[in-house]
Amino acid sequence: MFFTSLKNLVKRNSLLWGEDVAEAYHGAAARDMQAHWNQFIEPARRRHPIDYTSVVDFACGYGRNTDFLLPFSEHVTMIDVNEHNLQYCQEKYAGNPKVDVKQCNGYDLGKIPGEHCSFFYTFDSMVHFPPKILKAYLPEFFRVLKSGGYALVHHSNYTAGGPNGDFKANPHWRNYMSVDMFANISRAAGFIVAEQTMHAWGEVADLDCVTILQKP
Numbered sequence: 001m002f003f004t005s006l007k008n009l010v011k012r013n014s015l016l017w018g019e020d021v022a023e024a025y026h027g028a029a030a031r032d033m034q035a036h037w038n039q040f041i042e043p044a045r046r047r048h049p050i051d052y053t054s055v056v057d058f059a060c061g062y063g064r065n066t067d068f069l070l071p072f073s074e075h076v077t078m079i080d081v082n083e084h085n086l087q088y089c090q091e092k093y094a095g096n097p098k099v100d101v102k103q104c105n106g107y108d109l110g111k112i113p114g115e116h117c118s119f120f121y122t123f124d125s126m127v128h129f130p131p132k133i134l135k136a137y138l139p140e141f142f143r144v145l146k147s148g149g150y151a152l153v154h155h156s157n158y159t160a161g162g163p164n165g166d167f168k169a170n171p172h173w174r175n176y177m178s179v180d181m182f183a184n185i186s187r188a189a190g191f192i193v194a195e196q197t198m199h200a201w202g203e204v205a206d207l208d209c210v211t212i213l214q215k216p
């Protein structure tokens with residue numbers, strides 16, 4: 001029953017960022033990446049002693065984040081639910097020994113072994129995820145991260161639409177989540193919440209948050 005409900009959520013909400021938005025989303029987003037990196041990522045990652053030996057770029061899309069992670073990472077595992085995006089990344093990074101591309105089912109990381117990575121990273125994806133999917137993934141992030149490793153998670157801080165609203169009616173398609181809810185879900189999964197920084201997205205102040213987690 002629980003997994004059926006997650007599978008239905010994945011069917012309804014998770015397959016919206018593939019080939020149909022190759023230019024409208026992926027092309028445009030790639031051009032914004034330097035600005036996003038400067039605002040959301042670089043200051044946060046600099047504040048923590050992150051080990052970049054084995055990095056996961058979760059919900060990777062077309063790999064614009066991987067492009068920025070690769071110069072200082074020894075290895076990046078790209079994970080996504082969308083087959084088109086995975087195929088795109090397989091072709092884009094073909095022959096690059098520092099990159100692996102793996103598919104997930106939309107609510108767990110079954111194919112990724114425990115303690116697989118030293119840094120778990122996800123940007124501009126979980127802001128859209130239904131809370132139930134996000135909640136299902138957090139124990140998985142904990143499982144695949146090495147002890148002492150950090151996770152950087154970009155998520156929504158938007159609650160005005162309520163938990164049962166249509167996220168596509170919310171500003172920038174942000175799903176229902178808050179800084180405090182995310183911290184509680186992360187702690188329940190076993191993480192230490194090292195830092196939470198709220199950010200504007202576009203014209204909306206404090207719409208988003210970058211949370212840095214550590215596995216004890």
Ligand SMILES: C[S@@+](CC[C@H](N)C(=O)[O-])C[C@H]1O[C@@H](n2cnc3c(N)ncnc32)[C@H](O)[C@@H]1O
Nearest residue numbers: 014017059060061064080081082106123124125
């Ligand atoms: C808005 S795009 C962002 C892609 C990439 N992170 C970026 O910044 O360009 C959202 C991505 O999340 C993926 N996605 C959506 N729901 C997912 C889920 N439940 N599990 C894994 N990936 C998911 C989509 O396939 C898509 O690649």
